[in-house]
Amino acid sequence: MIKKNVIIVGGGAAGFFAAVNIAEQNPDLKVTILERAKEGLAKVKVSGGGRCNVTHAEFIPSELVQNYPRGEKELLGPFHQFMTGDTIEWFEKRGVELKIEEDGRMFPVSNTSQTIIDCFLDEAKKHKVEVLYNHIVKSIDKDKAHFIIETSQGEFLSDCILIATGSNPKIWKLLEHLGHTVLNPVPSLxxxxxxxxxxxxxxxxxxxxxxxxxxxxxxxxxxxxxxxxxxxxxxxxxxxxxxxxxxxxxxxxxxxxxxxxxxxxxxxxxxxxxxxxxxxxxxxxxxxxxxxxxxxxxxxxxxxxxxxxxxxxxxxxxxxxxxxxxxxxxxxxxxxxxxxFKEEFVTAGGVNLKEVNFKTFESRLIKNLYFAGEVLNIDAVTGGFNFQNAWTGAYIAAQNISK
Known part of the structure; x- marks a missing residue:
């Protein structure tokens, strides 16, 4: 059955990246982002001191995974599908050139995170992604056919849902209600x-x-x-x-x-x-x-x-x-x-990795429920690695959702 309606919960890096890729790969799908704040991409804005540390110049998957205290084993396969070189190419195709600094961190040549934010907003508009701000998700349930998402602004039905909310305890509670195990978060950086x-x-x-x-x-x-x-x-x-x-x-x-x-x-x-x-x-x-x-x-x-x-x-x-x-x-x-560490708050903790299929980033427990980014029990050292996890998971999830 073709999924007609896709909801992305979370208007951050992983959420926008997934939404744009889904809409681009399958224009027949209606893609909606639900963001609790009055604007999205807040973490992108402050990353790298306001310059956005997009990724890190490490191009060998087995070397790249060593920067993830949690997720090293699980990300090896996904990094063979989409990693640093693919990230660079993705942004360059959309007019955003990246540069490598001496320590390997990669930033937009413009030296401002606004370049990345503008790229996402432009792409979302171009591919008719609906972005709804001030929508706080209060509950997520599932009947035989749909996910039912109750928000502060009303109810939504969806054939497929991707959770990209980062380290959000309230969303973790909702995922526990659906049957997932969440490992208690502790600060990581x-x-x-x-x-x-x-x-x-x-x-x-x-x-x-x-x-x-x-x-x-x-x-x-x-x-x-x-x-x-x-x-x-x-x-x-x-x-x-x-x-x-x-x-x-x-x-x-x-x-x-x-x-x-x-x-x-x-x-x-x-x-x-x-x-x-x-x-x-x-x-x-x-x-x-x-x-x-x-x-x-x-x-x-x-x-x-x-x-x-x-x-x-x-x-x-x-x-x-x-x-x-x-x-x-x-x-x-x-x-x-x-x-x-600055405003870049990262946690260890999140959805148990054993409950996720890392070939697709789909839940092993609930069909058509996907994850991307730090909502999972994956975190990295500083230097652009947490964003690379977000891009990889969002891209692979998007590929499978848009089929």
Missing amino acids: FTFNITDERIQDIPGVVAQNVEINVLETNLYSEGPLLITHWGMSAPSILKLSAFGALELAKRDYKFKIQINFIRESFESCLNALKVWKQELPKKTIYKSTQFGLPKRLWHKLVLASNISQETRWADLNKSQLEHLAAQLTQAVFSVNGKST
Whole structure:
């Protein structure tokens, strides 16, 4: 039976992407987006600091899936159907050129998320997608023939429904009512709150390449570290927050991390310090920044090693040398709480992945019910990966809905 009427619940990235593709592939279908807010695509607007981090320049599916703490196994097949290269081509065909930045993130050349928003709105209009704002979905039921969607603006009947609401607890409740299992959401991308003399008064300092372990766990990451007014952020921290989302929630966000600021062993660092003790005898340690560290961070670590600003290299004793080597390679910080990463709130949790057919993104429990994006228990590290999951799921669902 040809589906005559398709409802998309959620006017975000996945919702618009799915709607446009369905309407384009099968013009006979009536496609309607129900969005609870007065305008859609809010997350697109704030993504990437208002530039929209559309995707990431990773073109090998087996490598791409490694950026998904939840969903790695399930997305491998879908990424062989639609992934980064397809996303780039999709936008370019519609007049939106993307660029790759040094860290692999991809943005519109225009450097504004409005370009992506305008693209979706133009395509929706072109393909006669009906977009209804201020429509809060209150219930979803199903009889033999249709889905019955009750909203704040009235009732809708649909042959097929796609849920693209992201991390929305109210929609998850409605899906549980339909028989789906929802895994309790916990924050996935967040920064660490740390109060410590060693990082006090130096916000904005970046250590370019560190190693971090969460003590008493197997959690490990590497990469840039940013010191902030409230603690620490940047990719090395955000990666830990994503892959450790469930573990860190269990600990109520109170735990210890160990940082190797220079990615050298304690012994190797100690040997290097002994060489400088010989080579720079008359210089003060405080003013002799080493290992390519930011000057302000070096100052803090020197003082934390019981070394005064006036101490010269020649005057360093064995204990001070070992203390400094430890601060550089084994510094332990206590984390006490978290802060949301900008406006890009991401959660671990959502519809149980075992209840979804990832060849079609259709529910295994309810025919003609589809999912795309973060409504599923899929989330990624920062860098455009959450959007790529949205595009892939929405496209594959759209292909199957429009048949």
